[in-house]
Amino acid sequence: MIDHMFGKITLSIIKPDAVKKGYIFPILYKIIHAGFHIIALKMTELSKKSATKFYAEHERKLFFESLVKFMSSGPIISVILEKENAVKDFRVLIGETNPVYAKKGTIRNLYATSLEKNAIHGSDSNQNAIKECLFYFSNREIFF
Ligand code: UDP
Numbered sequence: 324m325i326d327h328m329f330g331k332i333t334l335s336i337i338k339p340d341a342v343k344k345g346y347i348f349p350i351l352y353k354i355i356h357a358g359f360h361i362i363a364l365k366m367t368e369l370s371k372k373s374a375t376k377f378y379a380e381h382e383r384k385l386f387f388e389s390l391v392k393f394m395s396s397g398p399i400i401s402v403i404l405e406k407e408n409a410v411k412d413f414r415v416l417i418g419e420t421n422p423v424y425a426k427k428g429t430i431r432n433l434y435a436t437s438l439e440k441n442a443i444h445g446s447d448s449n450q451n452a453i454k455e456c457l458f459y460f461s462n463r464e465i466f467f
């Protein structure tokens with residue numbers, strides 16, 4: 324079980340735009356340099372069905388259909404990251420959702436293409452972090 328990691332883990336996705344542009348390693352380097360430990364990692368692809376499920380909270384938004392299409396448009400890297408205050412610290416590291424507003428040096432500032440194609444995902448709460456980790460990984464794929 325990963326429940327005992329509550330507050331110490333977050334789920335990240337290197338999105339299809341960043342994978343296509345060859346940013347996997349520069350992004351992972353920045354993440355590790357910021358003090359996060361990788362406890363699970365995989366390259367995978369979302370079907371439209373699983374992208375719909377993953378982003379269910381946004382299903383009534385105008386951008387939803389396009390987001391689902393984008394997130395299932397190519398390979399992604401999903402990663403479980405461990406650090407004290409992982410969720411909050413990681414959101415700082417990636418920057419604002421809209422790269423136009425992302426602070427200089429943040430991952431979205433450096434590698435995002437647009438508001439939709441913003442290079443990377445980070446969980447928004449400790450509870451969602453656990454839920455999202457278990458969306459991509461089974462317990463035996465997570466190495467503490
Ligand atoms: N998104 C979009 N248009 C918007 C808002 C969000 O295309 O107006 C996309 C973007 O890829 C974002 C994802 O939907 O990362 C999820 O949105 P959320 O508000 O949860 O932002 P995040 O938590 O990723 O910063």
Ligand code: MG
Binds near residue numbers: 445447
């Ligand atoms: Mg979000």
